[in-house]
Amino acid sequence: MNTSELLTHFRTHGTPLTLSRRGELTWDDADLHREAWEADPEGYALLALVPGVREWQRARVLLRVLASSQAHLAEPARAVLATATRALLFGLAPSTAITALLAVRRLRANHKHTTRAMVAFALEHPDGDALVAARRPALVDCLEHALGKATARACARLIAEGDTGSPYLRSRLLRFTRDPETAMRRVRALYGPGVHGAPAPQEPPVALDPPRENPQVVTVTNRGDIAATLVHLYRGGSESELRPALARYVAEATRGLPRLAAHVALVLDTSASMRGYGEREWALISQAEALRLVLAEVCERLTVIETGGPAAAPAGATDLATGLLDALAAGPDLVAIVTDGYENTLPGDLARVVASLPGAGVTTPVVLCQAAFARSDDLTFRTPARNLPRASFWHQDDFAELLPWLFGHCAAGRDWIRRTVLDRLSGRVTALEGGRA
Amino acid sequence: MTELATLMPAPVDLAGYRLGPPQQAGALTMVPVYGPEHEGFVPPRTGLKLNRVVSYGTVELQNGAAEGVVIVPLHIGYIQHAAQNHALCSAALIAAGQTRQFETACCVQQTQGGLLQGRDQWFFVLPLELRREALELRDVRDFAKLWSAIARLNAAYGLPGRGHLEQILTRKRPILNQFRNRLEPLPGQVGALFFIGEAFAGMEIAPSSRYFADLWMPLVCFAYGVAAWQAEPEPAPALPYRAGNLAELRAELERDRAARMERVASWLAEPAVGGEWSVAEEERYLDLRLSTVTGDGIAGQVVTRDGRPVYASLFSTRWER
Numbered sequence: 001m002n003t004s005e006l007l008t009h010f011r012t013h014g015t016p017l018t019l020s021r022r023g024e025l026t027w028d029d030a031d032l033h034r035e036a037w038e039a040d041p042e043g044y045a046l047l048a049l050v051p052g053v054r055e056w057q058r059a060r061v062l063l064r065v066l067a068s069s070q071a072h073l074a075e076p077a078r079a080v081l082a083t084a085t086r087a088l089l090f091g092l093a094p095s096t097a098i099t100a101l102l103a104v105r106r107l108r109a110n111h112k113h114t115t116r117a118m119v120a121f122a123l124e125h126p127d128g129d130a131l132v133a134a135r136r137p138a139l140v141d142c143l144e145h146a147l148g149k150a151t152a153r154a155c156a157r158l159i160a161e162g163d164t165g166s167p168y169l170r171s172r173l174l175r176f177t178r179d180p181e182t183a184m185r186r187v188r189a190l191y192g193p194g195v196h197g198a199p200a201p202q203e204p205p206v207a208l209d210p211p212r213e214n215p216q217v218v219t220v221t222n223r224g225d226i227a228a229t230l231v232h233l234y235r236g237g238s239e240s241e242l243r244p245a246l247a248r249y250v251a252e253a254t255r256g257l258p259r260l261a262a263h264v265a266l267v268l269d270t271s272a273s274m275r276g277y278g279e280r281e282w283a284l285i286s287q288a289e290a291l292r293l294v295l296a297e298v299c300e301r302l303t304v305i306e307t308g309g310p311a312a313a314p315a316g317a318t319d320l321a322t323g324l325l326d327a328l329a330a331g332p333d334l335v336a337i338v339t340d341g342y343e344n345t346l347p348g349d350l351a352r353v354v355a356s357l358p359g360a361g362v363t364t365p366v367v368l369c370q371a372a373f374a375r376s377d378d379l380t381f382r383t384p385a386r387n388l389p390r391a392s393f394w395h396q397d398d399f400a401e402l403l404p405w406l407f408g409h410c411a412a413g414r415d416w417i418r419r420t421v422l423d424r425l426s427g428r429v430t431a432l433e434g435g436r437a
Numbered sequence: 438m439t440e441l442a443t444l445m446p447a448p449v450d451l452a453g454y455r456l457g458p459p460q461q462a463g464a465l466t467m468v469p470v471y472g473p474e475h476e477g478f479v480p481p482r483t484g485l486k487l488n489r490v491v492s493y494g495t496v497e498l499q500n501g502a503a504e505g506v507v508i509v510p511l512h513i514g515y516i517q518h519a520a521q522n523h524a525l526c527s528a529a530l531i532a533a534g535q536t537r538q539f540e541t542a543c544c545v546q547q548t549q550g551g552l553l554q555g556r557d558q559w560f561f562v563l564p565l566e567l568r569r570e571a572l573e574l575r576d577v578r579d580f581a582k583l584w585s586a587i588a589r590l591n592a593a594y595g596l597p598g599r600g601h602l603e604q605i606l607t608r609k610r611p612i613l614n615q616f617r618n619r620l621e622p623l624p625g626q627v628g629a630l631f632f633i634g635e636a637f638a639g640m641e642i643a644p645s646s647r648y649f650a651d652l653w654m655p656l657v658c659f660a661y662g663v664a665a666w667q668a669e670p671e672p673a674p675a676l677p678y679r680a681g682n683l684a685e686l687r688a689e690l691e692r693d694r695a696a697r698m699e700r701v702a703s704w705l706a707e708p709a710v711g712g713e714w715s716v717a718e719e720e721r722y723l724d725l726r727l728s729t730v731t732g733d734g735i736a737g738q739v740v741t742r743d744g745r746p747v748y749a750s751l752f753s754t755r756w757e758r
Binding site: 271316317328344383 | 458459460461462463611615618619620621622623624654672673675676677678679680681682683685686687689690693694697
């Protein structure tokens with residue numbers, strides 16, 4: 001399974017992992033996860049941290065990583081996995097993470113990295129005090145699985161007796177923790193009398209996905225700074241004021257993003273419907289143009305094929321099929337069709353051309369990025385080719401999900417995703433060191 | 438693409454009008470019409486204003502522009518919250534600064550109280566299924582004259598059989614509105630031919646591309662969009678072309694498109710009209726003549742200047758429900 005297929009699965013398959021009362025694990029896509037892990041352990045783990053991946057998929061990845069041996073991996077790979085594991089442990093809702101950890105226990109998997117992860121979760125969780133009070137039996141199970149029941153209980157007894165650093169305690173417990181003092185306090189609580197009815201923390205202490213704006217009422221100018229500035233430009237606003245701001249917003253949106261070592265062709269629908277009308281006028285074309293500006297910064301080479309009028313004055317009909325053929329003629333590594341999905345010259349042509357590509361010897365990946373006004377847009381009549389991978393976007397914040405999904409379809413995307421996630425993780429782990437991000 | 442006059446045997450001289458490449462959205466095919474830009478006409482959204490509804494069935498319209506004639510589009514209607522919606526059964530000519538009362542308007546909402554005010558205006562054009570009856574009753578003073586036809590239409594579309602057109606126009610507006618984007622007006626376009634399935638539905642010609650742009654939404658969403666919504670087909674399967682490389686694929690696409698355009702042209706070649714035409718002048722303003730046109734299977738109104746059309750709204754009369 002390639003990166004795009006795996007990421008699509010991660011983004012769309014949200015069935016929970018379940019453990020029955022007798023501890024039996026239900027994991028419907030276990031084979032897929034095992035194969036993905038075996039093919040590329042690092043890439044597999046890092047893909048789970050791409051924005052937009054479903055929480056239960058992240059839990060599955062955590063389970064697979066913790067349940068699998070890392071003995072065959074080199075030290076740099078193990079370090080990446082340790083970083084990803086820690087992000088997942090504290091980036092999942094606590095109840096989800098506990099399910100994954102109890103599933104590890106059920107699978108009787110115990111490796112060094114498993115022990116570290118379980119101890120870290122039980123004793124270093126940023127919401128650990130509340131978690132210990134609310135989920136004491138589950139956390140005791142995790143700790144005893146990690147350390148061994150007798151060892152865990154011996155450590156608890158020593159701590160209860162006032163031991164703060166005996167060789168036994170250090171070698172069996174404290175060496176797995178970064179904060180011995182907190183760890184000992186939590187072990188005391190875990191083996192203490194407990195608190196009846198304590199509420200469990202629901203939210204992950206650190207969000208894995210970047211924060212996003214969710215305006216109650218969507219307007220053409222609250223869908224991200226780049227699009228908002230473009231809207232003002234299209235309305236005839238001051239070039240001297242708006243152009244520098246636009247450049248600044250694009251630079252901010254792409255700062256720190258690695259370059260994609262690929263040639264991307266963008267078929268940009270600039271037909272009349274992309275302009276829109278009334279209160280939504282300029283909404284779609286501004287966000288599509290924002291994506292173009294971001295891609296121009298990130299992609300090593302970007303070829304743009306406009307179908308319709310110029311972006312600043314969208315007009316005319318939508319001929320996506322010819323646009324796609326023009327794009328393919330440029331010999332790109334990836335074609336992205338950015339459209340609102342209204343194809344009228346002639347409807348069905350894009351789907352037929354896409355269906356014809358294998359026979360024509362074309363293997364270039366083609367995807368459809370659907371511009372929408374808001375998340376709730378009705379896309380019933382806006383699916384020009386059901387045989388194309390499709391992702392929609394309406395806000396600049398969506399680019400954090402859209403770019404990995406888009407780039408994952410070409411060979412260079414795997415490395416881009418890896419570098420991007422690692423860059424983000426380095427910031428996130430730093431935040432975790434200090435407690436709550 | 439194609440001269441309209443050779444394809445559309447209308448009782449008016451359509452020489453000089455040309456057809457562009459067709460667009461399709463579901464069952465609705467729109468063939469753009471290009472032609473002369475006539476000066477001296479005010480687009481309806483700019484110049485035409487609903488002043489008030491004087492009483493049920495009597496509507497007062499005003500041409501608020503300083504100069505230029507407004508051609509009131511055939512079967513124009515107004516919707517307003519908490520007021521009884523009205524439509525006109527005939528087109529009209531209103532000179533700059535003029536205010537006119539139309540006593541033969543019809544209510545399209547059976548039980549709603551209240552009269553339309555001049556604010557919050559957007560207009561529609563009566564759905565194709567009602568247009569023949571509306572045109573036939575254009576001289577009848579009875580604000581309830583379309584209620585039974587509206588009730589039949591609603592019932593045919595699975596809605597409560599009442600004389601409430603807003604059951605379709607406003608409650609189904611999210612679906613109908615999409616035709617505004619599913620089809621796209623082209624720069625310089627002054628009119629369009631509409632087909633539903635493979636059957637001729639209507640021909641609309643405006644005095645200018647600006648005027649036609651104002652008519653675009655009411656025509657595609659309401660006049661023809663309602664019937665198209667009911668005839669929405671399942672998406673066709675994406676059958677691949679037989680092409681061994683990109684160049685062959687492009688050629689196949691172009692060949693297929695040409696074949697489909699010829700097919701659309703063949704719908705025109707099978708005359709939507711036949712037999713005798715009757716043309717009856719309704720009103721005139723200077724050298725403008727507004728006439729009602731009736732043929733076999735087609736009806737509507739045209740505005741001509743020196744025998745040449747500047748406005749036409751001709752529709753198939755075979756779409757009743």
